[in-house]
Amino acid sequence: MTAVDTLVGMTPQKTPQTMKPATAAKKLGVYLEATPAEFREGVVSRDELNALQADPPEWLRDLRRNGPHPRQVVAAKLGVSISGLARGGITDPLTTEQIDAVKADNPEWLQRERATQAEVRKEAARLKNQK
Structure with a gap:
């Protein structure tokens, strides 16, 4: 063998x-x-x-x-994309307390990015229903 x-x-x-x-x-x-x-x-x-x-x-x-939370978690908690976070000037991890403060302040960039995100979701749903 x-x-x-x-x-x-x-x-x-x-x-x-x-x-x-x-x-x-x-x-x-x-x-x-x-x-x-x-x-x-x-x-x-x-x-x-x-x-x-x-x-x-x-x-x-x-x-x-x-937290501190990574960007993908921060984005999800704020209801925006990671790119939207960057456009809003948020590039560092945030704590839950900081995220809550941003939500409470509801700055213009956050309102704009949430609206953009809602449009993206609506379009994705429309395309999915077309198939």
Whole structure:
């Protein structure tokens, strides 16, 4: 029996799928720079990500509740696109408190971007109904 014969009969060990912390943070909807050092400096397996989603630790619950939030979350909470945030001059992560303050102020750019977003959604729905 040769070494090749031995290898053919063996089942390969599955290596766990891992991702960079930035990818995991995006999937969790949190701002990477606000996560604990051990999260930022390691790699995250698919099983670890699933565990974080199923039973979030206190640091993750706190980040999701209070922020700072990444741009895609800020945009969603304000009801605008990420591009709309940039046009409004918001380029940094915001906390929930800061997002609430922007909503309360309801600046002209926010009203304009929300209207634009509503038009985009309406057009997307119209196109979907045409098909």
